[in-house]
Amino acid sequence: MKRAIFVFTAAFLASATNAETVAELHEKELNAIDANNDGFLSKDEFDAFSDYAFQAMDEDKNGTLGQAEAKPFLDIKQFQNVDRNKDSFISRSEYDAQMNEDFGAADQNGNGQLD
Template identity: 85%
Template sequence: MTRGIIILMITFLTSEAAAETVAELHEKELNAIDANNDGFLSKDEFNAFSDYAFQAMDEDKNGTLGLEEAKPFLDIKQFQNVDRNKDSFISRAEYDAQMDEDFNTADQDGNGQLD
């Protein structure tokens, strides 16, 4: 996976951009995430990539994202929005909750896949 794919997918961390982000994915990048090559991102494919992205950002492997780790991918406002308990770290639970919300926002027809 490339840094560009991570950056595009991490923009899901802003709910307003979730639907637009899928539309902006380049075909090559979509294909890298679309494990079964059906042209859609299923919830499972999205979750697998989300897991990969979190692990890639978590440079110190402590299970949280500090501002410095997230800075290449999120601006301060995005970071603060995901850091729901305001402890200056994004926990895995906070990250997963935001990614779930963003997937559901982008899945406008509720079919469990993004197209």
């Protein structure tokens, strides 16, 4: 599950600069977060996983992701794109905003789920 967290989160956060989508993720990682096993990721499933991923990455449990915490998942350019206020930390609100934007971009047909 930890590998799935990092692959999935990195792909979504990286999409801020790399335009990666859910389609590029491995089926195994998607299945790990498809809570009801229907083959789709609902917004609720995505949000639950996103919350879990943030908490797992926030090693010092201070509510932000520093560059050292994010380094395994994001390069410096990607980190800077998510760090919207440029304080060298990704706050929970910055993370959530990016993840919501990425979900919206990946939900190409606007049906509230990723398929």
